[in-house]
Every structure is written in structure tokens, then in C-alpha cells.
Amino acid sequence: MEATKKEDIKKGPWKAEEDEVLINHVKRYGPRDWSSIRSKGLLQRTGKSCRLRWVNKLRPNLKNGCKFSADEEKTVIDLQSQFGNKWARIATYLPGRTDNDVKNFWSSRLKRLARILHNSSDASSSSCFDPKPNKGKNVKPIQSQSFGLVEEETRASSATTSKILPYSSPLSDQVDDEALIRSPELGIKLENHQPFTFGTDLDDPFFYDILGPADSSEPLFGLPQPFFEPSPAPRRFRHVSKDDEESDVFLHDFPADMFDQVDDQTRSP
DNA sequence: AACCATCACAACCGCCCCATA
DNA sequence: ATATGGGGCGGTTGTGATGGT
Numbered sequence A: 001m002e003a004t005k006k007e008d009i010k011k012g013p014w015k016a017e018e019d020e021v022l023i024n025h026v027k028r029y030g031p032r033d034w035s036s037i038r039s040k041g042l043l044q045r046t047g048k049s050c051r052l053r054w055v056n057k058l059r060p061n062l063k064n065g066c067k068f069s070a071d072e073e074k075t076v077i078d079l080q081s082q083f084g085n086k087w088a089r090i091a092t093y094l095p096g097r098t099d100n101d102v103k104n105f106w107s108s109r110l111k112r113l114a115r116i117l118h119n120s121s122d123a124s125s126s127s128c129f130d131p132k133p134n135k136g137k138n139v140k141p142i143q144s145q146s147f148g149l150v151e152e153e154t155r156a157s158s159a160t161t162s163k164i165l166p167y168s169s170p171l172s173d174q175v176d177d178e179a180l181i182r183s184p185e186l187g188i189k190l191e192n193h194q195p196f197t198f199g200t201d202l203d204d205p206f207f208y209d210i211l212g213p214a215d216s217s218e219p220l221f222g223l224p225q226p227f228f229e230p231s232p233a234p235r236r237f238r239h240v241s242k243d244d245e246e247s248d249v250f251l252h253d254f255p256a257d258m259f260d261q262v263d264d265q266t267r268s269p
Numbered sequence B: 001a002a003c004c005a006t007c008a009c010a011a012c013c014g015c016c017c018c019a020t021a
Numbered sequence C: 001a002t003a004t005g006g007g008g009c010g011g012t013t014g015t016g017a018t019g020g021t
Helices: A002-008 A016-029 A034-039 A047-058 A070-083 A087-091 A099-120 A142-157 A177-181 A205-211 A242-247 A258-267
Strands: none
Touching: A016 A034, A016 A047, A034 A047, A047 A099, A070 A087, A070 A099, A087 A099
């Protein structure tokens, strides 16, 4: 019986007819009672699937197929530094964008950065980056492991360069197993405790260009107001304490267009 | 033209919280 | 008090498009 029910559930890409049914349902009952869509036999989709389709694709005023503007990029980067990976919350500041959009944007940027850093270091030996996203959870957050180590190493090598690295992390002091799960995109392997050294050349000016401005105390830009009022206290902050909400920072002081700059540098001979 | 790498996006999964029976 | 189902959210995966070699 259960198995039969499960087999009835349709997955994969949505057809126009299904969209139409879903839109009609929302017109009639509003964006709720998702599970009733299946129980009424309107669609063979789960309530979750219906809700996701509506929120991410069918909802009015979505900026579908429209790339993030420079302003939106700045907003995401700054809000991520403030809220951490609270994509739904961040999305409330971006009219027409969904949490999925923001998440995808961030993820692709992070992968891009990982690739850039990977290429900038000696790919053959010292890098601890895995180009493939890490499937397991056995990773440490970038800032507490990698950049922390970079900081230490940099301090050791040069007393004058430590100011450039704003990544001293509360996480290093407050070790939180759950927090360690986060930021898996760069695929740093826990069992691989090699420090992330950008090759051997810490004096490479390119290295510091990547990390952004030396003075990290200044905000990069003013925050926009949320498009619609975000819930005063998010329903929950899974895995995140109030402290590390602020510490869940990777691109803290990265200029919004740094990827372009970095890309330019890596492209030019 | 063929191949490969990368990007962008859609969709699913698993976990969690909350309301309700 | 607790079991359960619905819904929200973050993480992950799969795939088509695109650009470079």
C-alpha cells in the first residue's frame, strides 16, 4: 500500500499543465494546503514539491532568468556576512529573488572562488581543495580552519601582514561540531590537515588582492531595506547559535566584484 | 566539429519546528 | 504529554547551456 502510494508520486521537471493546475489551486485557495493538492488528486506531486514550484517559479514578480545585478551581488555578499547562510532571510532583501536563487548564486560564486584559489596555488601539491563539492559532512568551515591557519602562518612569516587577514574566527574558540559542518562547498577535507597556503608564496600580492581590503572594519556598502518585512525572529536558526550567526563569514570583506578582478588577473598572462 | 570545463538553474532530500489531534 | 503531519529551510545533485580549446 505504502509502496503503491510512493510510486504514485511524480518527480522531475514540471509540465505546463501541472503548473496550470498549481496556479489554479493557489488562485482558489491561496498559497497553502499544499498537501491537499495531491490528496484531492489534482497532481501527483508532494505538497513540498508543489510549494517549492510555486515559491521558486510560479509566484508573481519573480525575476526568472535574470542574472544578479551588481547591486544584488553586493547585497548578497554583505547580508551573508551578517546573517550567514540564511538564504530565505537574505532573499527578503532582494525583490523578485528566492532563497533558492540566492543559494545558487552564492554556491556558484564560492565554487568559482575555490577554483580560482585552487589555480592560484600549486595545483599539483599543496592544495587541500577538492574541486568536487564534498559529499560528506566531514569538513571544517573555511574561516576557522583554512583562513585561521593562513593567519597563523602569515603572522609567523611576517609581523606586518596579519592586519590583512580579518578572518580570526569566534569558531576557533567556540568549537561547535554542527558549525563545522557548514561551508562545505570548497571541500576542505577534515582528515587533511594541511594548512591552506596558496602554494608557498604568502608574499604574493595576488594573495592579498583576493582577500580584499586591509581595513575590514568599514562596511562595504549600506544595507538595503528588506523588500518585505522579514519575520522578526526567524522561525529557527538551525545549527546556528546567535554568536556564530555573525561568525558564519567567509567572504566577509570581499569586494563584490572581486571575482571579476581575480578572474581578470588569472586570465591575463 | 568535438570535447571539456564551468555556469546557472531546477528540483529533491533530510532535518527541524510547530500546530494540532 | 506525545505522536504525527505539514511546512520551511539549507544542502546537495542533476542537467542543459555556454564558452573555450
